[in-house]
Amino acid sequence: MTQGFLVTNRSVRWFLMALALFTAVVAFGSEASGAGLVSTSLVKTLGKTLCLCLIAVAMDVVWGYCGILSLGHFAFFGIGGYAVGMWLMYARTEGIVMSSLQAQTIPPTPAEVSDAIGSQIFGVVGSSDFPMIWAFAHSLPLQLLMVVLVPGFLALIFGWLAFRSRVTGVYLSILTQAMTLALSLYLFQNDSGLRGNNGLSGLQNIPGFEQTSQATISLVFFLASALALGLGYVLFAWVVAGKMGSVVKGIRDNEARVRFLGYRVEGYKLFVFTLTAVVSGIAGALYYPQAGIINPAEIAPIASIYLAVWVAIGGRGRLYGAVIGAALVSLLSSWFTGGGAPDVNLGFYRIQWTDWWLVLLGLSFVCVTLFFPKGIGGLFDYIVRKPS
């Protein structure tokens, strides 16, 4: 089935080949492999970019194919990051606490260990008790399950409520934005149990691999991100290619007509919404160990809007467009804001890109929407003539 699917979808093959080539180049050029052509920080940046590409692909499916402009997928991304971050933080703190308690003549009781970990983690918000949501933080498999379950469940409930009452279009966008806002406001509280605006930190240190160098760890995460992007891409390409894909696209183009044809529109929408939310969670779980820190500002509504911007610039309704958009804009963004771009001297004024990048992005975004509704991906239509 998948074999045949890959044969019939040339773009998927091309994409996988390009991704494999890119991954191989970076992997062999990285410091971990000895070549040292690609610095560890660049490997991290590229690995993070791959995760952003993955969530952009998910966003493209939900928006470009199903027509739901969700302004909440970055919330799922953040939840995935928090879920894995809780284990990383717990396990690392446990290691530190255990080694300091080992020095005592009397072995510690479980209560003492948990108290010590609690006061280490929650000291910044003036607490030392573990909240309920940390109940599974001691176990990696359970917490990985949370990466999938929590975004999936949240998307299921929210989507069911929204689609059931036929909230569509701009209303739905605002509603998803409200959800994101509620979540980030909740996480900003100190008593949310997730360290308020301090967020979770030190996530780049992987418990059990303290001796392994960051170069190796970052390479492993880079490869994992590439693998996840590849798998996610194939999964979504398969979803949107089949008969179901036709129904989903039909919903985008004319929801009422699809409903009148007898399809259960709500079910399809809910499936797409939940599946993309789960993939977003996985992308987040891979992203934040590379970023090292997660805090509620990451899932503020603006982040989800940027996600839509990437997809729109890359080109909606084509998965590789989302990848191109996310990679291009996020890399350009860090190049410009990181001071990489040279200043432009106009004689009477000196344009410093750290200040003017957002203006440029905003205006180019307006231009793309106005003049290139198909985005950068639309350029490929000129290169590749589609067989009619």
Next chain:
Amino acid sequence: MLRILAALILSLGFASLGQAQDLQPVLQSHASEIAKPSRSSVSTALDALVASGLPQVTPFLEAWTDKGIWQRDADGVFFYGSAKGSDLTLRDVDTDAETVVTTNGYTELRPNGGVRRVIGTALVQFQLSDPDITRRLSAIDSIARRPDADQLEPLLASIDGEADRALKARKIQLANFLSASFAPTVADRITAIDSLSRDTSIEARAVLNQILSTKSAVATTLPEANIARTLTPGDDLTVAEAYDRLIAADLAPPVIPPAAIRDALAANIIDGRVGGLPTAQLGTDAARAQAYAALAAAGTVAPLVTAQDQTAAAAQHVFYEVYDQDDAAITDAARAALTSVETRVAAARFADLALDALSLASIYFLAAIGLAITFGVMGVINMAHGEFIMMGAYTGYVVQQFVPDYTLSIIIALPLAFAVTFAAGVTMERLVIRHLYHRPLETLLATFGISIALQQLAKNIFGTQARPLTSPGWLDGAWVLSDVIQISYIRIAIFVLALLFLGLIILILNRTRLGLEVRAVTQNPGMAASMGIDPDRINMMTFGLGSGIAGIAGVAIGLYAKVTSEMGADYIVQSFMTVVVGGVGNVWGTLAGASLIGFLQKGIEFLNPSNTLAAQTYMVLFIILFIQFRPKGIVAQKGRAAAD
């Protein structure tokens, strides 16, 4: 003979005149009581001073209690005096003439504490009836600050003679406070307490709470006392708390905390074993307890207090709270009065909350009404609306840089902000939105692009720090209705502004040609166009109008919040909610939405005052649920936007 008589009469006349005007003779006639006063003897001197009715008496009494009176040993004359080293500056009690002498031959009067209190009471009586109203006010304030039983009688005595009505009311109120706490008979106190049940001031509540103050206590049996309530361990307080009270009352041995157990065990390791257990096994609480029990049995450490011991000890005692006031009749009356006061205070709080909510609602209304107009008429959601608010606020700031008079600058800023944002809105409509009418979701994204560009532009121009938009002086301060209900004038002004705009918009929509055309385009653009209305022009005008109102809202918001490049982003989501909850394209819907959100937010904040973030979270959740039941908002719209 005649001469002698005349001299006598004259001297008598002078003497009597002197008695009427000078304090010194009065003081001299009671010199011994004043120089060496005792609590019993001083009152005769005071009575004489009071009876003289001289204006110099008050400063003299003040100085007397402050040890500022000196007596010349030679003739017993009294002076005001202040000593510096051996120098003594003397001032005559009547003429204020100053002389500097050495302290030799003068004695400072040092009344003891009891005497000073008696003098103080007399002094209060003087000050309370002083012809100068500021002195009377300061006397009242000093009584309010340090209420004392002795002040009650002079206070009551001064009420009848009080000429100023406000001050008289204040005196009566204060007399009630004092009687409630200090009146000699129980009946008087209860009458005073009852009268406090209509007083919602913080002072009255403090008086009642002070009467009702309690002490926590513990005993084996409940003593005969005015018990406020008894506490049952397990229900009213935890067993651990109960046990802590027993420890504090020395009725039980202290609990040994886990850390102390660990330290005790660590201190008693012999050959790698403690109490018969190898140290490696002490990783559980049970093992530690066992080892510790063994140590305790050997007498090395204090015995462990187990949870059962604590429960048993707590069960053998009664925990209660006892009133400091012995008389149950008084505490009952005070409790009843306090309950009644609290009901009144709660009602006042509710009114205050409603006022707060109203002002918040008017802010949301101002911020959202422009958005609602554009969304309703054109089906276009303008993400840059928040940046138009910001633009308006910065316009106000810039105007204030040129026009230093705050009142004038606000009057200039309001129409100017409208003009600036009107122009910005029309430009945006012409350049961008016009091309995207058939793609509403993309309008959202394009306007978002404009929004981030504008925000960054403002940051580049004005910097990241907040800029002040100062309100005119007559808008400072607050309208205080009572201790509980008050509202700042700025909020009232914003409320008035919101009302004004509500009226103006309704007027424009219902009474003008433009309004008629706008309504026609809203309901059916195709039909409107065939009737000769130019939808293009209407769209442009509507967008300009909506943006212009955002600019004015910006000035209003900037007056009470700081102007930053991100201020628009703070209001944009709230504005969306207001529009969506209220129903699109309808002024009344926006009003309903703003009121709902404003009142809801304040209500949640009231229930959870410590946490405004939580309030916002719950409000957003509520709105998400609300949309489930009324997807088209409170006032559902018919027409073009209703179709999507």
